[in-house]
Amino acid sequence: MFERIRKYAARSRGTGATEGAGMSPRGERRAHNLFEAAATYVAARAEDDQDRLEEASGWVSPEALSFGVSELACRAVVELARVRAQSPRTVARDLLGLPVA
Template identity: 70%
Template sequence: MFDTIRRYAGRLRTATPARAEGAPERRAHNLFEAAAVYVAARAEDDQDRIEEAAAWVSPEALSFGVSELACRAVVALARERDESPDEVARALLGLPAA
């Protein structure tokens, strides 16, 4: 499953734009890096970093990356807490148990 996601994510990477003469070289950011920085910046309420990370990839790619990060975080927390992913997701959102 993760191989499929990695292949899909590889196609969504942004290309490095052509740089002007004398301008510093910029590297391309992948969607998972953008999602990680974006979510961390949102958690810290850092608007500058939010906007910077959002500009690294398309909105669709960022959405996919944030969704994948959320899934992985819920699975990791569920394993750590020895609970189901459903219980963890509901608890994180403040929802009553199903």
């Protein structure tokens, strides 16, 4: 949530273009965090973009990427469960095509 606020504030100051390209507001190269890597990795898998998938895989360690993907999956299931008014367990099983337990 704070990351979204920070990005919004950066865009309102006119620095969003450089930050989106992996640069800090001062034009310095910045490191990607594990959540950026996870979001990019999952989106690339969904879009079957092998180049972007490999790029995101190199931003953080495999362990950090695994943690980020797991956290993203958890948050996505919780949000989808809220939208569907179902339990996270029901949503997760449905997304994976598993029978209702």
